[in-house]
Amino acid sequence: MKPLSLLLSVALGLVTAVSAGPAVIECWMVEDAGGGRLTKKPAALLLRQGPGRLPPRPDLEPELYLKVRDPAGALQAAFRRYPSDAPAPHCEMSRYLPLPASANWASGLTPEQSCPRALDGTWLMVSVSSPILSLSSFLRPESEPQPEPNLITMVTAVLTVLTHTPTPRIRLGQDALLDLKFAYMPPTSEAATSLAPGPPPFGLEWRRQHLGKGHLLLAATPGLSEQMPPAQEGAVAFAAWDDDEPWGPWTGNGTLWLPAVQPFQEGTYLATVHLPYLQGQVALELAVQKPPKVSLTPAPLVWATRGEAPPQLQCLVSHFYPSEGLEVEWELRGGPEGSFQKAEGQKWLSALLHHSDGTVSLSAHLQPVPVTAEHHGARYACRVHHPTLPALGRSAEVTLEVAGKSQEEDGVGLIMSISRHFLKSGIPHLLFISLPESPVRTLTTILGKPPSSLV
Known part of the structure; x- marks a missing residue:
């Protein structure tokens, strides 16, 4: 049997790990108001709940007070590591319409002609950015707000894409490793069983934008035999699912490696994970130093x-x-x-x-x-x-x-200055000078001009 003190320490450590990071993320819901205008309403993501009742939020509309269910655990884990003394992350939400990827190389992800019925309904896209992390997550709300104990909307995190290195600083000539993780859970059991068991094919895309120009660095579709554009600048991606559970959830890796980074490679790097009709993207600001x-x-x-x-x-x-x-x-x-x-x-x-x-x-x-x-x-x-x-x-x-x-030090300093003058001119010399009462007058007599002009 383990000592009681050890068991208590382990228990306290687990509590600390579970309770670390913010429990609520404050957001803004951004919507198009027409005429080129946008409206912003306050919203909040409740990541976890302590004992007792839900914290009341009378300042929020029920549709914008969201309690997150995260089957893959990526969203929860990202904020569990968030330092308590770090600035609050910037969070925005918007409505999302599932669409196929526009890139030709990703067309194999959506062979069907129309979006499956399993993706019908309301979708929300959450974008979070801070010096600690950058992420995007697609949330699937339930149809009606839950009436108890407070009016709140339950949502499920379906696809989450994140990086813990949103502002990498790379020493010139060294390799850059741009971290990227993602997690996916089919939105419904019908969607999961309609596909073959195991993680679905996905597309990974890395692009760079700098000084108004952008180009594709790397594209990959693991699991599909599509013809890919050649990778640029020696870029390599670790593109794969990390597990092969039959019905999910699944986590994946899309980390990018750039060898011997040069100044022209700094800029905004856009990492996009393509799933059928869902595209999650994060931005990283790479600086070379x-x-x-x-x-x-x-x-x-x-x-x-x-x-x-x-x-x-x-x-x-x-x-x-x-x-x-x-x-x-x-x-x-x-x-x-x-x-x-x-x-x-x-x-x-x-x-x-x-x-x-x-x-x-x-x-x-x-x-x-x-x-x-x-x-x-x-x-x-x-x-x-x-x-x-x-x-x-x-x-x-x-x-x-x-x-x-002293006058003697004056003379010594002047002699050393003159010696340096001759050494610089390449003239070999040997100088013997006695130091009388006025070394400056003596040197002027010997040289024919004030010694200061030779210093």
Whole structure:
């Protein structure tokens, strides 16, 4: 026998799993009012009921207060995983008329000439969207509202199509896996027994829309020998029923795999599951991303003399995507004004450089203001913000060394600056200079011009 504490823990875990997620989904019923106008009425989906009476909803018409029976469990399971701190999903309902699929490749799903009588009656299509999930479900209402304990309409979820990745963010060059699940239960026992036992044939379609253009990526009809359009861009779908119960319900998988995603592949992906006279569709917004690399030159050390401006700084922000949303900030850390301040000076950005892989680069420039001895040891930093980076962004920094605490340090700083000048010009040299009372005057005498002109 299991210990009582273990049994209690298991029982509490089951209660938590069952009661997770919202019990009621608030919706809007959208209908055509004629003349290009739409009307909206409040509606609600009661997914599950606690002990006792149904919660009263005097604000709703009985036909729009819907208690959902979900034989396949897909609708219930989707919201059972919904986080309690997530924003409420957006839900709309509309009336639906069963029709055959318009695509030629899906014509084999409806060989009969007319819609079967089992699909007669009222149909409702529910569309739910949020950052957590996106789904569509076809509901079959019973003919009359139930009078007790409150006026409410019982509905059955017949076909549910959903994804738990409605806004995938894919690193450029990596594979994308666009999740898609669906579940189906024949609307009536007559509809189930009129077909061969086991799950029916279905059609799966993935399309992409971007910048006003759309095209078919993949189409499949598992179980039918129809001629399919060739898949595009290396797309592969895991299109199959997950079970083979004789009379349902059935669950299926239509997940799409795209290899090595490139920027041109971002956009709205429409996934449609076709059953005879029912077409459930969800939309996914795929974005391609690559965070920038950040480097700052000259590095790791910048020399300057008192009263002069340090060399111009260049911050290279390279190979990122998308180009939108980039911000560059210049900071001075550890200067005379405190531990952190915005760097003063002239700032500008270069034009975007486009690379063959679709990424872009640019450089940010800062010409700092003249410095004092108090700036010695301070650090100039270039901080980059981009949608692909954490909130604090990404930064690179260089340390500022200021000669000027003494005349001897002044001379050393100037000699190092001159040496760098000759090294850059490619002239080999060996410089021996003594440091008298005025090193600047001595260097001017040796060089014939002020040493600052060589820095």
